[in-house]
Amino acid sequence: MTARYCSLAQAPAPAFAPGLAAERLSALVGGRRMWVDGAVLHYWFFGRDTDASVIPVPGTGMTGRVPWAGAEEQRDVVRACFREWQDLGIGLVFAEVDDRSEAELRIGFQLGDGSWSAVGRDALLADRNERTMNFGWDLTAPGGRGTALHEIGHALGMLHEHQSPCAGIHFDHEAVYAELAGPPHHWSREKTHYNILRKLGPDEVNGSVWDPQSIMGYAFSSGLVLEPEQYRAGLHPPGTLSAADKEFVLRWYPPAELPAPPALVPFRSAPLGLGPGEQADFVVDPPETRTYRLGTFGDGDTVVVLFEERDGEPRYLAGRDDGGTPHNATISARLVKGRRYDVRVRLYSAWGSGETAVMCW
Incomplete structure (x- = not known):
């Protein structure tokens, strides 16, 4: 069975002032999408018929509406995966709300639109009527829970593990382009490059070493990976949170300290x-x-x-x-x-x- 891949939207490169010292620039790139610790991230599921994408109907010259609402069993998978991340003891809290205006994360289930998420604080840039996360296939099918864990990882600020420069992965580029051009993805070469072949900068990676077991990695079928040699027959992450995934998220979002925070009194720095x-x-x-x-x-x-x-x-x-x-x-x-x-x-x-x-x- 062909693997289904998350498709992140291509984001513009961050614009920083020229001449920044290397250490300063590294800190900015590595942390700009991360939430402040102790935040409560509210999530909301699209559920009305009016929440939909308007897309052309092939061969008719007309358009049709594809709803963003998901069945309750699909929502339950996402809820369970939010709990799994939170139960690690991280300093963030996920809370479901019934008012979209109070939600930082707004979740749709448009079939055929792929599975994707805004990365970290980029979710705050989306219009209140737009999705910040979408699931494009059945989450109750095998591998569906791994998809939900993966997209929530993006919402926490994590990027794709297979694009880490620490991985040392060498792909057969044309084989990858051909694989993703066919069903079920039908990706352009540009989208394939952005989500698979492009290497992240050293300051964007989730850790200092490559983690082939990470929930943020893709599975690759035989013939796509040339090196490391042991993955020529295929690379198959288990679809669960790895030890390195847990270490990364706990480092960025440590459990809240018990002492009450001090008061910030007006006009006193x-x-x-x-x-x-x-x-x-x-x-x-x-x-x-x-x-x-x-x-x-x-x-x-x-x-x-x-x-x-x-x-x-x-x-x-x-x-x-x-x-x-x-x-x-x-x-x-x-x-x-x-x-x-x-x-x-x-x-x-x-x-x-x-x-x-x-x-x-």
Whole structure:
């Protein structure tokens, strides 16, 4: 049986200011799609007949609607896979909601559109009426659970393992193009190159070594892989979370610390004292209802995210990423007295000699 492959949409290369130091650029590339730790990612399933793709009907000159709704048994597979990732003890929480406007992840089941997902925080760039994840085949069939785990891995910020420059995989390019040009994929050479043959940069990979057992890898049939020699007869990951998958996601999203985060008091800066990849969390109890600004100071590349606590759960309000710019991340938001807000700051890199700090004013 021909393997079915995830098809990521081609994303434009990130634009960073010229002349950045190599270490600073490496930190930016490696972390720009990752969520801040402690976030609650809300997911929602498309379910209405009006949620659909409009596509041409061959030979008719007309268009038809292909719905995005999925049967309950398909949704249950996805729910179970969200729980499997979360049950590793990661510092993220997945929560299903019944209002699309509150969902960072919006999931469709359009058959024939392939299985794919936005990678990490790229999901925030999608319109509220658009999918950030799709499943294009039956998830209750053999291999379907592995597909759901794979796409959720992308939603966590992970990329394809077989494209790692650490893998040392040499493909028979023309054989790969021919394989993917036929059913069930019907991919163009450009899509095949982007999802299979293109090598990731060393700062984009999921780990420092290749993991052939990773849930983020593809299965390849005989004759597609030339090297390593032991995979000429085929490469077949088990479709489960590997030890390296678990290590990677726990490194980026460690379990939340038990001590309560400190208060961020208006007009009083709080030093960050972070190393690359580390995060600091604060709470804000606004003394009055008004528009506040929250931002960082110092020579550091950061992402700052603001949440409002609702029913004991943080809900995303705004975020700002100053990575690769000479400016500091600043958010302007109306905060309401009597409500509590969470501010989370993750440092990509510190590139100056001074202290980095965060303040609310």
